[in-house]
Amino acid sequence: MAKDQFSFDVVSEVDQHEVKNALDQAVRELQTRFDFKGTGTGMSMDEDLIEVRSSTESRLKAAVDVLREKFVRRSISLQALQEGPVLPAAKGTVRQSLHINRGISEDKARELIKFIKGSGIKVQSQVQGDQLRVTGKKKDDLQAVIKALKDKDFDIPLQFTNYRP
Numbered sequence: 735m736a737k738d739q740f741s742f743d744v745v746s747e748v749d750q751h752e753v754k755n756a757l758d759q760a761v762r763e764l765q766t767r768f769d770f771k772g773t774g775t776g777m778s779m780d781e782d783l784i785e786v787r788s789s790t791e792s793r794l795k796a797a798v799d800v801l802r803e804k805f806v807r808r809s810i811s812l813q814a815l816q817e818g819p820v821l822p823a824a825k826g827t828v829r830q831s832l833h834i835n836r837g838i839s840e841d842k843a844r845e846l847i848k849f850i851k852g853s854g855i856k857v858q859s860q861v862q863g864d865q866l867r868v869t870g871k872k873k874d875d876l877q878a879v880i881k882a883l884k885d886k887d888f889d890i891p892l893q894f895t896n897y898r899p
Contacts, residue, residue: 744892789827846883
């Protein structure tokens, strides 16, 4: 006999290993490129925060572009990268913090639930920590929700896990 409920989880995760590899590649490129020689441009990472430093704002923006390029090559969504403001730093340099978003915040979870309810598909959704669980009686309804969520841009990368038919 078939189960009554089917479910899947909506998560927003970033492979930390791939982020580290992309950062290492970007740092290596900054060290070898002629246009970055002597500009004091560099990058460092702590947990979910990448800090980019340079002598000028234009070199800083170019360094962030190099990092973005490495993210794309490693199949890391650029939506996972939240850029902070460019700030002055010591000795006339500038710096910028880039935050790596992981998990679905409460505000985004509410936005996702509101979108799912507004779609008219007969499913239930609930927040479970930093992810969202969607349950329904028909597999087709769950697949319709996945398609609707993929089609709309929520400014965060979404993955669908634990699909339980």
